[in-house]
Amino acid sequence: MRTKPRPPAGPWPRQGRGHYEGYGGGIRTTRRGSGTGVEAWNGAGTRGRSLATTRASRDRDRALDFVPLHLPLPLTPSATEEEEEGRRGYRHLRDSREVLGLEAALAVVDRLHRKGHEALFAGGWVRDRLLLLDGKGEQATGARVGPSAAGLCETSVDGSEALLSPRVPLSFLDVDVATSASDQDVLGIFPHTSHFTDNRIKTVVVVDDTRGGTNTEVTCFRGRDPKSPKQDAELRDFTCNALFYDVVREEVRDYLGGEGISDCVARRLRCVGRPQDRFREDPCRLMRAVRLAATLDFAIEPRTLEAIRSEECQGWLEDVSKERLFIEVVKGSKSNRAWAKSLRLLSSTGLAGHVFPEISPEDFERAAEVAHEVALLLAGAELPGQIGFEDSGLVTGVRLGALLPAEASDFQDYKDLGMRAGCPKRYKKDILCMRLLADLEARTGGSDWRAVSPGELNSLLEFYANEPNVVGSCLCFYSRMVSLSRSPGEGADFLERHAAQRRGMERAIRMKRANERTLTSRDLEAEGIAPGPEMGRLLGVAQALSAQENIFDAGALLERLKASEHWATTP
Structure with a gap:
């Protein structure tokens, strides 16, 4: 039974060429013959009047920012009509090299589905699509999220809160997949293109050689058997990361009663459940909270912030390697906008001393300034x-x-x-x-x-x-x-x-x-130099010659290297 959502606040802005951004009114795109129809869902969850209908060619469709198209998965000669029909449930961005990561992830989901396993996009990709962020964590131009989550959700048959998705921006290529399959099942389904990452959540990295060696991380649902996405969501770190995207039904699922979606809309960082439990499971989440709050420009929810500042939770950081903590700081330094906020949060929460014990709070404040x-x-x-x-x-x-x-x-x-x-x-x-x-x-x-x-x-x-x-x-x-x-x-x-x-x-x-090309190992291999220490030495010499004599052409640099005394000593 579907609950009746309230209408969204607003009108939602229109973004170029018939593309509607935002999630008010549950806007979704449908296909009618060769045209594209954008339909609204009214308060009762039924189809309302058509907002826009166009009859455009495929080239016209591909010119749009986020056009739902059938994913051209590689079909084998033995593919049955049933298998081919199953693929038509997927819609994707225009076919281009920019979406290799997305195509690879969709191919992984497709294969897991055909083997009888549930598979969903999960975590940061879904969160960033809701926030309309680009791949660097910066706010997309002209993008905004509605002021309230009311009216955005409806209750699905499995009890999750489902957000009807419009044409979501699919430009962010770091797509993670969560599945009901075990790690051994995944290794069996992708025997030649995957390797196992030995961590507590059992992640398998699937490498798609047909798409430039694109990696897709496939993680087993967390929880006890029988595992489900609901259990997985309840064991994730933050509500904004506990969201899933169903690529077949084209909807975002929130198994936390709408908390994940509402926290994204309110730009609020909240632990799933009791903060102390989440931080005890992985103390590195303390640093991750600061990083996410800074890069996403979220406010940390009071109970979560209190736990971060507590001596009990920070005491658990003693068991975490300095490298893991440092990596979280590095990730938080990649956005110009977020760096000052990251420094201030590290200082005000007391976490700075666990990474840079010799740097005083005054120096942190000066760096933030x-x-x-x-x-x-x-x-x-x-x-x-x-x-x-x-x-x-x-x-x-x-x-x-x-x-x-x-x-x-x-x-x-x-x-x-x-x-x-x-x-x-x-x-x-x-x-x-x-x-x-x-x-x-x-x-x-x-x-x-x-x-x-x-x-x-x-x-x-x-x-x-x-x-x-x-x-x-x-x-x-x-x-x-x-x-x-x-x-x-x-x-x-x-x-x-x-x-x-x-x-x-x-x-x-x-x-x-x-118009230049740098001297590479392939150039030296063509001259009979085998890979190894000698090749590394010659490349270093070439780099020095280029800097000292202003030689910027690969061919000229190779000739200069061969004429030098360093080449003469090559065995």
Whole structure:
């Protein structure tokens, strides 16, 4: 029996080309022949009048942002008509490389269904679709969520609260699947394309080689047998993460009586059930709460916040590795908007001392004050992307650099910060910034680095531009300048003084990199160099030659390398 939902507040805004955003009125899209009809659901849960009907070609459909189409799953010659018919229940975004992750996840769900198992999209993907966030956790342009969850839900036959879904944005590729199948069942269904992640919730990572090696994490329903999505939801960390999306019925399911949906709409972070129980199960959830509250711009519900601040819950962090805690801080540093809030929450809750015990609350506050300046810096410093290098360690290095004490005077402080914080190896090159900082110390005689002239800084950046890890060092140097500031104004002055040099550097890199190809291991293999230490040595030499002699063409660099004494010593 369906409960009668109240009408949503509002009118909901219209977003381009007939696309309706928001979830008021339970708007969903239907197919009528070659056209597309958008229908509303009235208060009784029955179909109302048509809001819009178009008769457009497939090309026209694909031009829309979120058009429901049949997923073109690869059909084998032995596929039966029944199997093919089952696939038609899926609708997806336009066929493009941007949705490989989504297609891979839908293919996993399809296969699990055909083997008789229940399978649903779960967790963060569903939450972000409700919030209309993009893949970086930032609010999508023009997006908004209704002021109330009233009128958005109806009770399904299984007792869950179902949110009738409109054409949800399916651009976020990190899609997790929850299933009634056991981990051994999943390994049996995907024998050649999966591996088991040994954790307490039994996750299998399915690798889809037909879609560029896209990974889909498949997790067994939590709880006792017989397992169900309701039990799974009740054992998840936060209500906003305890949501599921049924790709066949095209609806979001909330098994917590509507708490998950209402908390998303109210932008509220709440533990599922008793907060102490959830934090005892996994103490790392304390750090995750801060990270989610900052990146999603949620307010932490009072009972949850009280538990986070309690000595009892924080005492359990002693059993968690420093690396796991550090990873949560790293994830919270990826959004410019969230970094200042993350720092303040870490400080006000007392969690900062568990990750950075040597950093005082005053330094955290100072770093939060200059966080907006670091955000401006990152918005203009596009060096990594311009040279084709992407690594979250770069951003991490910049933001963590601002945490250094104002009186820090040498690059050893970066090393100490990384070591004591349990910094994983993959981030250390970018966070420590050893080479550039050592060079700067030598050039300035250990004096205040804010005295470095714009011209000298520009030459340093130009010299190091071809070394990807050192690009991170350059960015960290800017952050270091800001962090040394006793007041936010000094950091702003520094950025302003060097803005022209930074823009000039970026333009130069764009021009140099426009038509070039970097020397790679394949080039050396073609010359008979086998993979191994010798190849690594030669690639390092090539990188140094490129930086020292301004050689930016792969062919020319290879010839220069072969003419050098380093090539002559190659066995």
